Amino acid sequence: MSDAVVEVSGLRSQFGERVIHDDLDLTVERGEVLGVVGGSGSGKTVLLNSIIGLKEPEGGTVKLFGHDRAELTKAQAADIERRTGILFQQGALFSSLSVIDNVASPLVEHTRLPKDVIRELAEMKIAMVGLKPESHHLKPAELSGGMRKRVGLARALALDPELLFLDEPTAGLDPIGAGAFDDLIRQLSDDLGLTVFMITHDLDTLYAITDKVAVVADKRIVAKATVQELEQSDHPWIREYFLGPRGRAVRKAA
């Protein structure tokens, strides 16, 4: 039996007349770290939004943990929300809340745990992403971009999700910060068995931590394979991406 955590079949997405996805299929297996790449405007974020329920598909089905999104009961929707963590591109932190309150917010919303337990759990998550206790009382505006991403990740992990969505997690980080963030995600996946769906433009990330890479082009997923397999692809966009100058530089360094 397949152990798919995400199953997208025949997805059609449109804005007015404009078709973004047409008959798109994608499966994400349990425990997999999947990179999602594609040209600018190819529909990666729209795909993410369709999977997490921020965009209603115009056709096809999206299943999470075996449940069709279109047929969820309220209880199932809440259960899926609890089992899913999301790190948006800009971190999407609450600017008026401190680091610890940001990380605690999903616990406050989704559990009835006592305050001190919530605090302890939030502190654990903050430590897990490599931030020091001194950061607890800082506000998002007082943090560097890399720290903000870590806080966003700690918040995404607050409810111990099985499935984590990341939208360009290393964008805006310097190469050393990005490398450290990659290592952290891989380690979390290995230690906690997390399934990761990660949109990225970062070739270093793809080579360093993904099990498979899905390529969005021509309104569908044109390939889902390892980076080594994609290097052999005949698809023009994939060839340019992996075998162009940037791809060559990354492979040389690897």
Ligand SMILES: Nc1ncnc2c1ncn2[C@@H]1O[C@H](COP(=O)(O)OP(=O)(O)OP(=O)(O)O)[C@@H](O)[C@H]1O
């Ligand atoms: N709310 C919206 N209304 C109309 N068009 C939209 C909307 N959201 C996205 N689009 C269009 O859908 C297409 C896909 O957008 P999407 O953000 O998914 O691209 P992307 O692959 O994530 O790009 P990038 O790598 O540049 O972030 C784009 O052409 C965009 O203009």
